[in-house]
Amino acid sequence: MGKLFLAGIGGFVGSSLRYAVTGCVQTWSRSIGFPYGTLAVNLIGCFLIGFLSQLAESRGVFTAESRTFVFIGILGGFTTFSAFGNETMNLWRDGENLLAMANVAAHLLLGLGAVSASRALAYQIWG
Numbered sequence: 001m002g003k004l005f006l007a008g009i010g011g012f013v014g015s016s017l018r019y020a021v022t023g024c025v026q027t028w029s030r031s032i033g034f035p036y037g038t039l040a041v042n043l044i045g046c047f048l049i050g051f052l053s054q055l056a057e058s059r060g061v062f063t064a065e066s067r068t069f070v071f072i073g074i075l076g077g078f079t080t081f082s083a084f085g086n087e088t089m090n091l092w093r094d095g096e097n098l099l100a101m102a103n104v105a106a107h108l109l110l111g112l113g114a115v116s117a118s119r120a121l122a123y124q125i126w127g
Helices: 002-029 036-059 064-078 081-093 097-126
Strands: none
Touching: 002 036, 002 064, 036 064, 036 081, 064 081, 081 097
16 A cells, blocks of 8 residues: 555656646747647656666665655656656667567557547547
């Protein structure tokens, strides 16, 4: 139950930060045609998870509880794209090039397909 609580509190922090950062960047960009705020959050999240995971692996600076709070909670609430990026890089680092490419393709194609299919389903239901 302790790790679940840590993930939940971290998720609250990360989601709140995502809302704030996305809004600030989008306002700063003055763009209504491109989601700069979302791009910024995803890039910041990827940078942070790469930096912190290297520290965790090479220096052992995180306990299991702090990893749950930071990686799953804060960064997971901030952006799940960072987890996708980190997992893909781990596959490449481990020499699993085909799995890494399959991970990228699956997330992109299946993710966009799921959005498209669910929009079509919602249209059919509520038209």
